[in-house]
Amino acid sequence: MTRVKIPELDFQYGIKKDVYYREHQNRTSIVRIFCRECGTKLLLYQKDGKQGWLKWCYFDRIIKPWFNSRNSNMQCPKCNRVIGKKTVRKGRLSYEIIRKSFKRRTIVRVKG
Ligand SMILES: [Zn+2]
Known part of the structure; x- marks a missing residue:
């Protein structure tokens, strides 16, 4: 298994x-x-x-949320902007991400 160190986590993510x-x-x-x-x-x-x-965020790939993940939308906890809407994509629970509602930064890339 490939484990990576992520600053926000106190364990190595697999x-x-x-x-x-x-x-x-x-x-x-x-x-x-x-x-x-x-x-x-x-x-x-x-x-x-x-x-x-990034068009979809599948629930089974979310490592750590800082928003209220019990709500049906992914919503910013500070300004309340809706970032994603809960849906099912190819049989997987996911958020459909709204274009231009977010920024992202890559921490680690893994191949193989
Ligand atoms: Zn916000």
């Missing part, structure tokens, strides 16, 4: 390498997502596949 990971050419990255409006940190996320656009 990269999830399952069927979805393999469907994305065995590459992934860990990203931080921020509210574009006010800069508040919203979540740590394992994004499978190429860097590319």
Whole structure:
């Protein structure tokens, strides 16, 4: 298992390498997502596949949320902007991310 150190976590995160990971050419990255409006940190996320656009956040790839994940939307806890809407994508619970509502920063890239 590939373990990576992430500053926000006091343990080493084990990269999830399952069927979805393999469907994305065995590459992934860990990203931080921020509210574009006010800069508040919203979540740590394992994004499978190429860097590319972030259109969906699958629940099983959320490493750590800073928003209220019991709400149906992903919403900034500070300015209340809606960042994503809960939906089901290809049988997986996910948030459909609203374009231009967020910023992201890549922390780690993993391949293989
Ligand atoms: Zn905000």
